[in-house]
Amino acid sequence: MAQWTLACHRLGKRFGERWVFRGLELELGTGARLIVRGANGSGKSTLLRLIAGLLAPTEGRIELRANGRPVPDRTRVIGWCAADAALYRELTGYEHLHWWAQTRGLPSDRPTLMAHLERFELAHRAHEWVRAYSTGMRQRLRLALATYGDPPLLLLDEPDAGLDPSGLKLLQQVLDEQTRCGIALFATNRAECAAWGDLALELGA
Amino acid sequence: MRSNWAREALAIWRKDLRQEWRLRQGMVAALLMGVATVVGVGFAALGQTLSVGLQAGLFWVAVLFGMFPALARGFIVEEETGTADLLRLAARPVSVFWGKWLFHATLYGLLSAALVPLYALLVAPLGGRWDAWLLLWLGGGFCLTTVLTLCGALVAQTAVRGALLAGLTFPLLLPLLLILIAGTRQALEGAFPAEPLQGVFGYALALSAGGAWVFEKVWRE
Numbered sequence: 161m162a163q164w165t166l167a168c169h170r171l172g173k174r175f176g177e178r179w180v181f182r183g184l185e186l187e188l189g190t191g192a193r194l195i196v197r198g199a200n201g202s203g204k205s206t207l208l209r210l211i212a213g214l215l216a217p218t219e220g221r222i223e224l225r226a227n228g229r230p231v232p233d234r235t236r237v238i239g240w241c242a243a244d245a246a247l248y249r250e251l252t253g254y255e256h257l258h259w260w261a262q263t264r265g266l267p268s269d270r271p272t273l274m275a276h277l278e279r280f281e282l283a284h285r286a287h288e289w290v291r292a293y294s295t296g297m298r299q300r301l302r303l304a305l306a307t308y309g310d311p312p313l314l315l316l317d318e319p320d321a322g323l324d325p326s327g328l329k330l331l332q333q334v335l336d337e338q339t340r341c342g343i344a345l346f347a348t349n350r351a352e353c354a355a356w357g358d359l360a361l362e363l364g365a
Numbered sequence: 366m367r368s369n370w371a372r373e374a375l376a377i378w379r380k381d382l383r384q385e386w387r388l389r390q391g392m393v394a395a396l397l398m399g400v401a402t403v404v405g406v407g408f409a410a411l412g413q414t415l416s417v418g419l420q421a422g423l424f425w426v427a428v429l430f431g432m433f434p435a436l437a438r439g440f441i442v443e444e445e446t447g448t449a450d451l452l453r454l455a456a457r458p459v460s461v462f463w464g465k466w467l468f469h470a471t472l473y474g475l476l477s478a479a480l481v482p483l484y485a486l487l488v489a490p491l492g493g494r495w496d497a498w499l500l501l502w503l504g505g506g507f508c509l510t511t512v513l514t515l516c517g518a519l520v521a522q523t524a525v526r527g528a529l530l531a532g533l534t535f536p537l538l539l540p541l542l543l544i545l546i547a548g549t550r551q552a553l554e555g556a557f558p559a560e561p562l563q564g565v566f567g568y569a570l571a572l573s574a575g576g577a578w579v580f581e582k583v584w585r586e
Binding site: 214216233235236240244245248249250251259262263264265305 | 369373376377379380383384387388446447448450451453454455456457460585
């Protein structure tokens, strides 16, 4: 099993004249579960988007390593789920996962995809357009996409938004499973989720 | 299972086709503009014999007008609906570029299938060298699709889309349009347009080499 390391060195991001954060140092290994907290605008989502490769840092660098070797394109091996991440409204949940699996070179056979959707309690609505999904179901689909293929690094930006109690339980299971073989970063300000992490990073403090 | 860029590009193309089939926004807009242009030109030229130069120019103007609305179906919609992040995470830039290119090329093929007979019926019969016509259509379509895909991606990243779109596409499309018109004129006259075809395929070669590279630089911030 690969040993994964996520390292951020002197990381900083500026939008216009305003620095969101500067000089951030972070190193996490397999099994780490980091909760990122902070007030609105403190840079929680920005940090996760930087790590995902969706934003470029203004200064510093980010590296994902497998057994000490840098992963060249980390964007395509990470799992990312954000409450405001848009989905294709005119595709079904199944079509989303099938497309995701094909573009990422993951198993795309029907039984495997349906089993994964079943895990997120979406199998019974798998062939409905996403525009017909509730907020909570869309969030479950985002989680299903983020976790498909067991990514070594899972980035969750307020993934608890819109989830019912069973969804929150599922989210906790996802985090437990992730930390068995990978790294999880979880941005939230929800008090009941604070205990889910074994490390915490307070931004804007 | 390992992924390769061609498989990823095909997956993106299939996704776009499925969305287009369900919404029919890009194709309807393209057909509306293209057909309106041809019908308008046909009405204006009613009872007149157009010169071959004018025929060639009007043909490519109609194709260009039709293809422009399709531009928004590629990247601008992905950015405006917020799904571009999902796309960035799913596939490598080269696959995204060629996946979108395939989608635009499909629209070009469908648009041509509707416009060519309509043009022949309403404006002027498309006579001359058919082999030259076919090569010009293929080469011109490749270049047009590549320019529109690339410009769509660049424009989608900015806030001032309208002005930038015109500013970016004009210098890239104008030389292509002039070469295509010159080639089509020769084809209509029954000559083989060797030099214009060299120009079109040279342009296509430069675009295919540079397009994906430029795209990679702009696709991820």
